Amino acid sequence: MTFFFQLCVNGLALGMTYALVAIGFVIIFKCTQAFNIAQGQIVMLGGYIGYTFLRPLGLPVWAAVIAIVAVGVVMGLVIERLTLRPLLGKPVLAIIMMTVALAGVMDGIANMVWGGVYETYHDVLPVISLQIGAISVPPSSMLTLIVSVIVVAVLMFVFRYTKIGLALRATAEDEQVTRSLGIKATMVYALVWVIACVVGVVGGLLLGGVSGVSPSLAEVGMKALAVVILGGLDSVGGAVLAGIVIGILENLAAGYLDPLMPSGGGLANVFPFIIMLAVLIFKPHGLFGLKRIERI
Amino acid sequence: MRLPSGTYAQTYSQDMSLVRTKSHWALLAVIIVFVFTIPQWASASFLAVSTVIGITIISVQGLGILTGNCGQLSMGHSAFMMVGGYALAILCNKAGFPFWAALPLAGLVAGVVGIIFGLPTLRIKGFYLIMSTVAAYFIIHWLVLQFRSLTGATEGLSVPAPDLFGLSLVDKTRYFYLVMGLAILATIVARNILRTRTGRAFVAIRDNDLAAEVMGVNLFSYKLQAFFIGCVFAGIAGGLSVQYYSYCNVEQFPFFDSVWMLGMLIIGGMGSVSGVIYGAITIKLLQQLATKLGPFLAEVMNPQAAAGLGIVLPSVAIILFLIFAPRGVSHIWERLRNYYQAWPF
Numbered sequence: 001m002t003f004f005f006q007l008c009v010n011g012l013a014l015g016m017t018y019a020l021v022a023i024g025f026v027i028i029f030k031c032t033q034a035f036n037i038a039q040g041q042i043v044m045l046g047g048y049i050g051y052t053f054l055r056p057l058g059l060p061v062w063a064a065v066i067a068i069v070a071v072g073v074v075m076g077l078v079i080e081r082l083t084l085r086p087l088l089g090k091p092v093l094a095i096i097m098m099t100v101a102l103a104g105v106m107d108g109i110a111n112m113v114w115g116g117v118y119e120t121y122h123d124v125l126p127v128i129s130l131q132i133g134a135i136s137v138p139p140s141s142m143l144t145l146i147v148s149v150i151v152v153a154v155l156m157f158v159f160r161y162t163k164i165g166l167a168l169r170a171t172a173e174d175e176q177v178t179r180s181l182g183i184k185a186t187m188v189y190a191l192v193w194v195i196a197c198v199v200g201v202v203g204g205l206l207l208g209g210v211s212g213v214s215p216s217l218a219e220v221g222m223k224a225l226a227v228v229i230l231g232g233l234d235s236v237g238g239a240v241l242a243g244i245v246i247g248i249l250e251n252l253a254a255g256y257l258d259p260l261m262p263s264g265g266g267l268a269n270v271f272p273f274i275i276m277l278a279v280l281i282f283k284p285h286g287l288f289g290l291k292r293i294e295r296i
Numbered sequence: 297m298r299l300p301s302g303t304y305a306q307t308y309s310q311d312m313s314l315v316r317t318k319s320h321w322a323l324l325a326v327i328i329v330f331v332f333t334i335p336q337w338a339s340a341s342f343l344a345v346s347t348v349i350g351i352t353i354i355s356v357q358g359l360g361i362l363t364g365n366c367g368q369l370s371m372g373h374s375a376f377m378m379v380g381g382y383a384l385a386i387l388c389n390k391a392g393f394p395f396w397a398a399l400p401l402a403g404l405v406a407g408v409v410g411i412i413f414g415l416p417t418l419r420i421k422g423f424y425l426i427m428s429t430v431a432a433y434f435i436i437h438w439l440v441l442q443f444r445s446l447t448g449a450t451e452g453l454s455v456p457a458p459d460l461f462g463l464s465l466v467d468k469t470r471y472f473y474l475v476m477g478l479a480i481l482a483t484i485v486a487r488n489i490l491r492t493r494t495g496r497a498f499v500a501i502r503d504n505d506l507a508a509e510v511m512g513v514n515l516f517s518y519k520l521q522a523f524f525i526g527c528v529f530a531g532i533a534g535g536l537s538v539q540y541y542s543y544c545n546v547e548q549f550p551f552f553d554s555v556w557m558l559g560m561l562i563i564g565g566m567g568s569v570s571g572v573i574y575g576a577i578t579i580k581l582l583q584q585l586a587t588k589l590g591p592f593l594a595e596v597m598n599p600q601a602a603a604g605l606g607i608v609l610p611s612v613a614i615i616l617f618l619i620f621a622p623r624g625v626s627h628i629w630e631r632l633r634n635y636y637q638a639w640p641f
Contacts, residue, residue, distance in 0.1 A: 035423050083615060083619070086618075086619045087618065087619070090618075090622065092369070092422045092423055093363070093369055093558070093562075093566075094562075094618050094622060096369070096423065096426060097555075097558055097559065097562055097614060097618060098614075098615060098618050100371075100555050100558075101559070101611040101612075101614040101615045101618070102611070102615070103611075104552070104555070104607045104608065104610070104611030104614075105607075105608050105611045105612060105615070107604070107607050108604035108605060108606075108607040108608030108611065109604065109608070110604070111600040111601065111603050111604025111607070112593075112597055112598075112600070112601045112604035112605065112608070113597075115597075115598035115599065115600045115601070116600040116603070116604070117600075222430070222434075225427060225430065226431075229424070229427055233423075261442060266438065266441065267438075269434070269438065270434050270435055270437075270438035273430070273431040273434040273435055274431070274435060276427060276428075276431045277416070277428055277431040277432070277435065280416055280419075280420055280424055280427060280428045280431070281415075281416050281419065281428075284419055284420045284424050
């Protein structure tokens with residue numbers, strides 16, 4: 001039984017990681033109907049930039065966090081203005097390919113600037129660990145759990161109770177009507193990308209501190225796509241819940257089914273995609289996604 | 297196809313022919329002579345690049361039918377190449393099939409697997425379909441690694457030297473001729489499929505699937521046909537690629553290859569058969585440029601820089617095309633030609 005609970009706790013930690021990446025995707029899709037496949041790469045770059053601030057530049061943690069938020073803001077503005085703005089109203093494939101190409105550029109930058117080397121700075125960040133009986137909660141899970149909960153709470157508050165949140169929701173509903181009411185849609189789009197990038201780079205700083213930074217950190221982004229499909233493309237809460245569900249299921253599958261596999265398993269890498277395919281076939285809009293009715 | 301003024305079709309066969317004017321014939325002859333004399337004057341590395349480009353063209357023609365013309369977005373095309381490659385390797389290595397029999401079978405196997413992963417198209421499209429094909433890639437990748445006895449898992453499979461009715465194809469020049477011949481054949485087949493009833497149904501589905509259904513196009517059947525045809529091309533290309541390296545490994549079919557193949561469609565122009573060729577050449581040459589710059593970059597920056605540049609260059613090309621020329625090279629070429637033909641108007 002301890003084994004089961006340990007797997008669940010590990011899955012929870014992993015799931016919060018997925019959720020942190022998935023949130024960035026969901027916010028952008030909710031407001032701009034754009035699919036941001038580069039979110040995993042934004043997280044990875046966040047990790048590398050965080051490493052640069054903390055190690056070679058030697059900033060204290062609070063200064064590094066402020067600096068990285070600034071980097072996230074600039075990154076969001078640049079990405080939105082230069083690459084996504086010209087594609088407003090273009091077909092789905094153009095937007096997907098744009099973000100995939102952005103992902104490629106960021107992967108390339110990580111290789112060219114930081115050499116794609118594995119870097120760590122785990123001793124800099126505060127460690128919060130928890131031990132319940134025989135089950136140890138990994139410090140990584142505690143930190144990402146706390147940050148994810150804070151991020152989701154702030155986002156939900158902003159979406160529901162502020163004027164900006166109202167503008168964001170209105171744009172998500174109908175862009176043209178919003179414009180006619182005097183809300184600047186382009187400002188909303190820029191804001192959404194800034195939020196996603198800030199969440200991404202801060203998440204990257206945390207994940208990098210916990211597990212080290214390398215280009216493979218971006219692979220979390222691929223699995224986070226399974227998370228957003230399960231949670232529904234436009235539901236922030238759904239992303240968190242689905243992240244936890246997929247994280248736990250992945251760990252359980254790896255723990256219990258891997259020994260039964262003919263050659264070694266490795267089920268953890270593919271399980272999110274099996275779930276994703278099943279969701280796509282049986283419930284394409286996910287658990288909490290908005291069902292859109294199609295008209296000619 | 298737009299014809300220069302003064303060119304009229306007087307018979308049915310003229311109306312149906314693909315090459316219409318003398319200048320078309322001349323241009324075609326020059327290109328074919330150029331392609332088939334590459335082994336005479338080019339270096340070995342250029343020959344290798346050309347062979348890879350030929351293989352890529354075959355595969356992307358399939359994607360062009362599936363995504364460019366039928367509108368079924370697929371980001372798992374390299375998975376279907378992988379299926380074809382492994383089918384050929386297993387048939388040749390374990391079952392002792394000759395190369396000429398294994399290659400079409402490889403295409404067929406990939407086509408059948410394509411139909412299986414095309415089944416979700418009944419319910420989903422657009423982004424959801426892309427996600428299901430991404431899932432298909434990772435699931436196929438994992439399955440290949442699981443069936444060690446059949447696929448050799450990470451060690452891969454060696455493929456016996458190919459021969460075509462007694463003619464050995466170990467020689468890279470001969471293999472180049474085979475690949476180029478098949479690439480030209482694939483281009484003609486793709487062009488002709490699009491002129492059939494099926495091809496027109498594909499275009500109708502792409503332009504508006506609901507309207508197509510109302511007009512009597514059986515969506516499910518035609519979408520699966522598109523998946524089958526597209527994946528047969530991919531399977532044959534995968535088989536050719538495996539045979540070229542006489543070795544089969546999952547590393548040969550990385551996930552990003554599917555992305556590059558979509559990029560080739562965008563650079564060449566969606567739905568254009570000739571565009572596939574421009575796109576394949578552009579992206580493969582950009583990757584080659586990055587490799588050539590590798591030693592220089594390794595000195596200036598770091599050993600990984602060339603790998604990074606190999607991703608950055610094609611990505612930037614895709615971004616620039618999406619922003620400035622979303623209809624691709626073939627559209628630019630068409631506009632130039634129209635301008636030239638209609639000059640001075």
